[in-house]
Amino acid sequence: MTTKDLVLAALFTAIIIVLGFIPPVTLAFIPVPITAQSMGVMLAGCIIGAKRGALAYVLLVVLVAVGLPVLSGGRGGLNVLVGPTGGYIFGWIIGTFVTGLIAERLVHDGQSAIKQMSGFFIASIVGGIGVVYLCGMPWLSLVAGTPFDKVLIGSLAFIPGDFVKAAIAMLAARAVMVGYPLLPAKV
Numbered sequence: 001m002t003t004k005d006l007v008l009a010a011l012f013t014a015i016i017i018v019l020g021f022i023p024p025v026t027l028a029f030i031p032v033p034i035t036a037q038s039m040g041v042m043l044a045g046c047i048i049g050a051k052r053g054a055l056a057y058v059l060l061v062v063l064v065a066v067g068l069p070v071l072s073g074g075r076g077g078l079n080v081l082v083g084p085t086g087g088y089i090f091g092w093i094i095g096t097f098v099t100g101l102i103a104e105r106l107v108h109d110g111q112s113a114i115k116q117m118s119g120f121f122i123a124s125i126v127g128g129i130g131v132v133y134l135c136g137m138p139w140l141s142l143v144a145g146t147p148f149d150k151v152l153i154g155s156l157a158f159i160p161g162d163f164v165k166a167a168i169a170m171l172a173a174r175a176v177m178v179g180y181p182l183l184p185a186k187v
């Protein structure tokens with residue numbers, strides 16, 4: 001990890017916190033909000049890559065753990081981390097790492113715009129939706145005592161918004177790739 005890596009990770013932690021200023025949408029049928037902060041998973045993974053992106057979310061979780069109100073709706077504290085949405089929050093770290101790994105492998109300098117954008121979109125869907133849901137849903141079912149099939153059906157409400165987030169992340173990541181590439185090359 002270089003100083004540049006740390007600075008970029010901290011910058012993305014700040015961006016994720018700012019995304020939290022967008023008020024969350026609470027749903028009656030599932031105790032998990034629709035939040036813009038999950039778009040940070042896709043943005044960080046696609047723009048700064050797996051390790052730096054995951055570190056950005058580790059820093060966010062540390063801030064939450066010490067009680068700072070950095071989650072959407074001004075929430076924070078250990079109680080949130082062990083609550084119904086804790087699995088999604090820890091899933092953000094893993095999801096960002098996977099998003100970054102896929103983006104680093106699929107997207108390179110010199111590819112066509114379509115190839116780069118497809119790579120970012122696939123990375124965002126797999127890491128930012130697939131992995132995050134895989135971590136969040138079983139945890140929610142366990143902690144809230146809600147049958148898994150109900151959690152699964154309730155989670156369908158997040159899908160349209162999360163696809164829009166993936167499209168925004170794809171466009172943003174492509175713009176950064178063109179103007180000021182930060183994504184590490186595949187090792």
Ligand SMILES: O=C(O)CCCC[C@@H]1SC[C@@H]2NC(=O)N[C@@H]21
Binds near residue numbers: 071132136
């Ligand atoms: O702020 C929290 O307590 C965590 C919220 C987790 C929200 C999950 S992330 C994936 C899915 N997409 C959303 O917009 N909301 C859920």
